[in-house]
Amino acid sequence: MRGGPDRALGSLTSRGRCLLAGGLALGLVGVVLGERSLVQLAAFVLVLPLLAGVTVARGRFRVTTRRTVTPQRVPRGTAADVELRLQNVDARRGGLWLLAEQLPATLGRPHRFTVAGLAPGATTTVRYRLVGRHRGRYRLGPLRLWVLDPFGLVERTAVGSDTAPLVVVPRVRPLGRGGPGGGSGGGDGAHRAFAVHGDDDVSIREYRRGDDMRKVHWRASARTGELMVRLEEHPWRAQGTLLLDTRARAHLVAPARDAGRRVPGPPDDPSPPGDSFEWLVEAAASIGVALARRGARLRVVTGTDDPAPGAAGAALGAEELLDRLAVLGASRARDLSDAVPAACRAAGDGPLVCLLGAVGPDDVAELVRLRQGPVPGLAVLLDVASWGEPGRGRRGATGAALDALAVQRDQAVAVLAGAGWRVTTASAGQDVGEVWAALIGTPAGAPA
Structure with a gap:
């Protein structure tokens, strides 16, 4: 980052504009009243911003920055520490610098600092902490620098080009030892040896x-x-497939900047998911990582833009799964007609775990028809209305509409349970581990 007289000229600050307006008014009063002393004073006041502007415009500065983010991947709701090192590589002492670290809106407001009189070749370090409240891939920076005159009348700006990555991944909640891929509850086909x-x-x-x-x-x-x-x-190889219902119409999706909304969740959770879609992504991350760490060959199907292995069938690892779920968004699909067949083909005879939003019996009928494996399917159906604000329903839905959603969900549970699936429901007040324990502890063919 550098600046010189051939760069953009300085501009007046609010203080400089007020001083300039005051000087003009004082001069006008002096002319009207015929007071020479007021005119002289007005001329002095008007010259100050001009001299400050020339001084700032003629000044040179060369600054290098280096930004370190620790860690570069953080679970949602946790903090990352940023260290910003500035070095004055010019031959002259720096003036009064105002610095602002540019950040994406979902990470908060820009962090502002002040550095005055940095000696030639000297280095100063600025540290700050930010919390990744929303999943995604972000770039921190660049740094914006303001150069001011000693009176704060004129400023110049320069913007650097360096940035640093930060990835906010879904949280991974502890699930216990049961379920597909290892431990109790997953022995009926999760690990199977085949003759060769x-x-x-x-x-x-x-x-x-x-x-x-x-x-x-x-x-x-x-x-x-x-x-x-x-x-x-x-x-011999364990495997597992996750089907994620990412339809926007099947969830209560909260605005990314709605930080003031009271989020329902377990009482001991300091950072619960903000809506039903975030709960689903967090559940997928927790279950997927548990399967991958047990050696399972993992597939994830969403219907569109699947975060799944390539055509070669390479296993999807835990870290790769989290990176891809970090940028997973709600889709515009109207139904699960594309996702269900793809998930059943991917699962084969292995475990299939379905995380579903607002569904009815018609949505799960295709699952029952196509799922014909030796391992019973597992399904979690979300009570999306429980993520709504008190007194408000799903997109302003009436109480009758919410009751209809509940009836459809119960009917879908009955259809899946009648076909031998292990099925349970999840609400905003439940942790992923709690729902998972209820799911794998339920006898096949009976709803939780």
Whole structure:
């Protein structure tokens, strides 16, 4: 960052403009009254801003900045420390500098500092802390510098070009040891070994609708009298698939800048999710990270812009999942017609965990029809109305509309439970760990 006489000229501050206006008024009064002394005083007052402007415009400065963010990835609701080092690389002492660190609006107001008389080659360090209250990828900076004359009448500005990244990822809540991918509750198919040699060692199971007929084990079928399917030549590997209902119409989405709104949540949570969509993203992060850290091959399906592995099928790791969920936004999709088939194909015979917003029986009927695996599906249905402000419903919905949503949710729970799914509901006052414990502790075929 540098400035010189060939750069933009200085401009009057509020103090300078007031002084200039006062000088003009004083001169006018002196002329009208014929008072020579008032005219002389007015001329002196008018010369001051002009001299200050020339002084500031002729001044040179060269400043280098280096910004360090620790850590560069923070969970939502936690703080990051920023260290800003400024060095005067000019041969002359710096003047009075006003500094402002530019920040995205969702991270707060710009941080302002004052540095006066920085010696040539000297370095000063400024530190501040900011809290990542909203998920996303941000750039901190650049630094804006104001040069002032000693009287504060004229200022010049210069803007640097250096920035630093900050990624605010979803929080990861503790879930316990149960569930798919390891521990109790996930043994029914979460970890399965498949034979790799010999027809006698091939694992088989009963044929289910949708199975590939090429995998029918005819010898076992003839022996049992029923169609049997081989589970063939797959290496041992846990897997897990998450289906996220990211439709904006299925959630109460709070404005990003609505910082003053009272957010409902568990009493012991200092930074609860601001709306049902944020709760869903936080649940996806917690469940996905738990599966990935247990060695599961993770897939995430949202219907549009899926944060999923590439075509090669590489595993989605915990850190990559968090980075992609950090920028996940609500979609304009009207239904789950694209997401459900993709999730069922990705899950195969492995666990499928569905995190759903405001849904009804028609929304989950396709899940029941397409999900034909040995492992029961798991579903969490959100009570989106519980994230509304007191006295207000979903986008101004009436009490009757909210009751209709509740009825549809209960019907969807009954449809899933009747098909053998493990299903529970989640509200704003519940933590992800609490909902997960209720989900995996529920016997298959019975709602929580």
